[in-house]
Amino acid sequence: MTDQPFAHVDRTASEAAVRALLRGLGQNPDAPELRDTPARVAEFWAERLAGYGIDLSAELKPLPGDLAPVPVILERIPFVSTCEHHLAPFEGHATIGYLPGAGGTVGLSKLVRVVQAYAWRLQVQERMAQQIAEALQTYLRPAAWGVQLLAVHTCMGHRGVKTPDVPVRTTLLGGPWEANPPVPFRI
Numbered sequence: 753m754t755d756q757p758f759a760h761v762d763r764t765a766s767e768a769a770v771r772a773l774l775r776g777l778g779q780n781p782d783a784p785e786l787r788d789t790p791a792r793v794a795e796f797w798a799e800r801l802a803g804y805g806i807d808l809s810a811e812l813k814p815l816p817g818d819l820a821p822v823p824v825i826l827e828r829i830p831f832v833s834t835c836e837h838h839l840a841p842f843e844g845h846a847t848i849g850y851l852p853g854a855g856g857t858v859g860l861s862k863l864v865r866v867v868q869a870y871a872w873r874l875q876v877q878e879r880m881a882q883q884i885a886e887a888l889q890t891y892l893r894p895a896a897w898g899v900q901l902l903a904v905h906t907c908m909g910h911r912g913v914k915t916p917d918v919p920v921r922t923t924l925l926g927g928p929w930e931a932n933p934p935v936p937f938r939i
């Protein structure tokens with residue numbers, strides 16, 4: 753991660769906006785129980801959008817040594833993200849993997865960081881999957897790759913159609929895995 757993952761965030765402006773929102777909702781932001789809320793909410797959003805500050809080029813360096821090009825698949829990495837339409841959470845699991853190619857093999861934790869770099873932004877599920885797939889292709893230059901997100905969107909459960917717990921699956925595959933996906937990517 754970069755030293756300053758929240759460098760893009762203006763805390764003062766965020767806190768002022770939360771105060772204004774509370775007022776707009778008929779609340780008194782100066783009431784004792786709400787006095788610290790704008791700062792807490794600003795902190796929450798800075799964490800929630802920390803992905804904009806993650807530099808994947810620094811993370812996705814190949815491991816040294818002579819590793820055989822064995823397929824690597826991480827199954828069901830938990831993630832939380834934020835729907836850009838309603839600022840509502842969507843959360844679920846990402847299964848991502850690759851068959852090492854020109855970019856070699858990276859550490860397992862780096863694949864989790866790829867998921868976090870795009871989950872911790874304002875998103876739609878399809879774009880998040882696409883961005884993870886592009887990062888795998890750019891940095892790993894793999895012989896084959898796969899990304900599958902399975903998530904539940906609170907903007908569908910808590911408002912609007914009020915239909916909770918609908919899993920949404922997004923699958924992107926490349927190289928020989930497109931025609932013949934490994935088991936974790938099969939529906």
Ligand SMILES: Nc1nc2c(ncn2[C@@H]2O[C@H](COP(=O)(O)OP(=O)(O)OP(=O)(O)O)[C@@H](O)[C@H]2O)c(=O)[nH]1
Nearest residue numbers: 835836837838875876877878905907908911912913
């Ligand atoms: N494809 C896609 N749609 C999403 C995602 N997250 C939220 N949406 C949808 O984006 C749409 C936004 O639709 P709008 O009509 O602009 O907003 P809305 O009036 O609040 O829509 P309703 O949710 O139907 O009340 C909704 O249908 C959401 O369910 C996502 O990750 N991918």
Ligand SMILES: [Zn+2]
Nearest residue numbers: 835837838907
């Ligand atoms: Zn939404």
